[in-house]
Amino acid sequence: MRRIAWVLAIIMSVTLIMTGCGKKDSASVVKDLNDVADKLESKTGAYQGEGTMTLYTGEQPQEYRVEVWYKNPSYYRISLANVQKNITQIVLRNDEGVFVLTPSLGKSFRFQSDWPDKQGQVYLYQTLVKGIVADNNRQFVADKDSYVFEVAANYQSSALVRQKIWLDKKTYAPKQVQVSDSEAKVVVDVKFNKFAFNPEFSADSFDMQKNMASGGNSKNTVAQVDENGNPLPAADNQEGTQAQANAALGDFGIIEPGYTPEGVTFKDSNKVENSDNHAVLLRYDGIYQYTIMESRPLDQAVSLAPGTLIDLGFTAGLLTGDEQQTLTWMSGDGVEFRITSANLPPSEMMEIAASMQDQTGK
Numbered sequence: 001m002r003r004i005a006w007v008l009a010i011i012m013s014v015t016l017i018m019t020g021c022g023k024k025d026s027a028s029v030v031k032d033l034n035d036v037a038d039k040l041e042s043k044t045g046a047y048q049g050e051g052t053m054t055l056y057t058g059e060q061p062q063e064y065r066v067e068v069w070y071k072n073p074s075y076y077r078i079s080l081a082n083v084q085k086n087i088t089q090i091v092l093r094n095d096e097g098v099f100v101l102t103p104s105l106g107k108s109f110r111f112q113s114d115w116p117d118k119q120g121q122v123y124l125y126q127t128l129v130k131g132i133v134a135d136n137n138r139q140f141v142a143d144k145d146s147y148v149f150e151v152a153a154n155y156q157s158s159a160l161v162r163q164k165i166w167l168d169k170k171t172y173a174p175k176q177v178q179v180s181d182s183e184a185k186v187v188v189d190v191k192f193n194k195f196a197f198n199p200e201f202s203a204d205s206f207d208m209q210k211n212m213a214s215g216g217n218s219k220n221t222v223a224q225v226d227e228n229g230n231p232l233p234a235a236d237n238q239e240g241t242q243a244q245a246n247a248a249l250g251d252f253g254i255i256e257p258g259y260t261p262e263g264v265t266f267k268d269s270n271k272v273e274n275s276d277n278h279a280v281l282l283r284y285d286g287i288y289q290y291t292i293m294e295s296r297p298l299d300q301a302v303s304l305a306p307g308t309l310i311d312l313g314f315t316a317g318l319l320t321g322d323e324q325q326t327l328t329w330m331s332g333d334g335v336e337f338r339i340t341s342a343n344l345p346p347s348e349m350m351e352i353a354a355s356m357q358d359q360t361g362k
Contacts, residue, residue, distance in 0.1 A: 023142070024142070024147070025140070026138060026140035026149075029140070029147050029167075029172075030132060030133055030138075032172060033129050033132060033133060033167075033172060034129075034133065036129070036172050036197075037126065037129050037133075039197075040070070040072065040125070040126065040197075041072060041073075042072065043072065044072070044198060045070075045071070045072035045198075046069075046070060046071045046072060046197070046198055046199055046201065047068075047069075047070050047125055047195065047196065047197050047198070047199065048067075048068070048069050048070075048194075048195070048196050048199040048201075049066075049067070049068040049123070049125070049173075049174070049192050049194060049195040049196075050065075050066065050067050050068075050192065050193060050194040050195075051065075051066050051123075051190055051191050051192035051193050051194070051195075052064070052065060052066065052190070052191050052193070053066045053080070053122075053123065053188065053189070053190045053191075053313075054188070054189045054190075055187070055188055055313045055314060055354070055357075056185070056186060056187050056188070056189075057187060057313060057351075057354040057355070057357075058258060058354060058355055058357055059258055059355075062082065062084065062314060062357060063082075063083040063084065064080045064081060064082055064083065064314065065079075065080075065081040065083060066078070066079070066080060066081075066123050066190065067079040068123050068124065068125075069199075069201065069205065069206070070124070070125070070126075071201055071205075071206065074093060074117075075093060075094055075205075075206040076091070076092065076093040076116065076124075076206075077090065077091075077092050077093075077205065077206055077211070078090065078091040078092075078121070078123065078124075080314060080315065082314070082332055085332060085333070087102070087104065087332030087333060088102075088103065088104065088332070089101065089102050089314075089315050089330075089332055090102075090103065090211050091315070091316050092206060092208060092211055093115065093116075093206070094206045094207065094208065096110075096208065097110050097111060097112060097113075098110070098111040098112075098113045098115050098309060098316075099111070099208055100315060100316050100329075100330060101208070101211055101212055102330065102332055102334065103211065103212050103213070103214050104332075105333075105334045106212065107297075107330060107334055108208070108212060109303075109318070109328075109330055110303040111307070111309055111316075111318050112306040112307075113306070113307070113308070113309040113318075115309035115316070116309075119155075119156055119308075119309060119310075119311060120154055120155050120156075120311075121311055122155070122163070122177055122179055122188055122190055123177075123190055125174060128165050128174055128177065130154075131151050131152070131153070131154055131163060131165070132149045132151055132165065134151075134152075134154070135151035135152050137151075137152075138150065138151045139151070142169070145168065145169055146166045146167060146168060146169060146175055147166075147167045147169060147172075148164065148165070148166050148167075149164070149165045149167070150162065150163070150164045150165075151163060151165070153179050153180075155179070155311065156310055156311055156346075156347075156350065157311075157347060157350050157351075158347045159181050159182075159187065159347070159351065160179050160180075160181065160187060160188070161180060161181055161182045162179070162180045162184070163177060163178065163179045163180070164176075164177070164178045164180075165177050168195075171195075171197070173192070173195040173196075173197070174190075174192050174195060175191070175192055175195075176189075176190065176191050176192065177189070177190040178190075188313065251278050254269055254271075254280050254282070254294070255280075255294055255335065255337075255356055256269075256282070256356075257292070257352045257353075257355045257356045258355035258356070259351050259352055259354070259355035260284065260352075261286075261287065261288055261344070261348050261351075261352075262287075263286045263287035263288070264284050264285070264286035264287055264288050265284065265285060265286050266282070266283075266284055267283040267284055267285045268282075268283055269281065269282045269283070278295060278296050279293065279294065279295040280293070280294045280295070281293055281294075282294070288341060288343055288344040288348065289341060289342070289343065289344075290339055290340060290341030290344045290349075291339070291340050291341070292337065292338070292339050292352075293336075293337070293338040293340070294335055294336070294337055295335070295336050296334050296335055296336070297334075297336050306320075307319050307320035307321075308320075310327060310329075310346070310350060312329060312350060312353050312354060312357075313354060314354070314357050315329055315330065315331075315332075316329070317329035317350075317353060319346055319349075321340075323342060324340065324341070324342045325340070325341065325342075325344075325346065325349075326338050326339065326340045327339045327346065327349040327350070327353065329353060331357075337353065337356065339352060339353065
């Protein structure tokens with residue numbers, strides 16, 4: 001009996017040791033993540049993911065189908081399809097620059113930016129890995145199929161404070177990301193249903209014209225801009241055709257933001273008379289003074305001045321100017337918005353923009 005008990009004790013000890021060897025702690029997972037990140041920086045580094053992103057920034061949750069493509073060294077393609085409005089916008093980076101495309105309308109913005117080198121995006125794998133590695137106070141647990149990290153959020157919006165990241169135990173592919181505010185309320189929730197490393201992309205996967213043609217439009221005109229990024233008048237031979245196309249979209253009314261900073265009140269709104277692009281100007285006064293310009297640009301494609309690319313969640317915007325700053329973005333139905341102010345913080349501009357996404361014209 002003693003011999004049997006001794007043998008059983010040895011077997012149990014070996015089993016416990018073997019089981020322990022199969023578990024990974026936070027440090028070992030972080031080391032592996034660094035290795036995965038290094039492979040993405042190699043000549044063949046690439047990934048492709050699909051999922052659903054839900055934003056809780058407006059009056060109603062907004063759901064988007066997300067596709068993320070990356071190919072080393074700096075090619076990106078992010079497709080954001082609004083489920084409620086059935087509108088798709090594409091953020092694209094290639095050797096020619098950074099673009100925001102609305103293929104269904106044949107409209108595009110071109111930015112001069114190093115995005116996303118210095119700005120994190122919740123649906124980009126590199127951003128998630130950097131967030132985990134950088135936070136020495138990270139929290140870590142392992143469930144049945146995932147490694148789960150809770151770390152500080154490092155995004156452009158100061159409202160995003162913490163993020164919880166689920167990674168597949170076998171491949172380290174992202175499964176889910178939840179970003180919360182200071183009150184632990186989830187603001188952004190991304191769920192990946194597909195994610196693959198080292199996919200094969202075609203030669204034109206990141207080509208601007210190819211992605212524009214995906215919406216049935218292959219012809220684009222490029223507008224000239226001034227030093228502040230404001231489009232100059234279109235050429236006479238283009239103006240008539242563009243005005244006719246713009247008129248077909250109709251008057252969008254006045255789109256009012258659902259959010260106004262504390263200490264600020266609405267002053268007035270005015271429609272620009274005899275405006276082919278249905279321009280509307282809204283003015284706000286108080287602690288911050290700012291204007292919101294809304295219009296449907298005559299030009300299908302606009303190249304903007306250098307600035308900072310801003311992640312608005314539902315699309316990308318461009319922040320330009322120094323003493324007076326302007327945040328510009330395009331909605332999926334072709335309306336261009338410009339918030340301009342000498343004292344309104346960019347974080348407030350972003351919150352105003354987010355609150356306008358689910359608003360309709362009045």
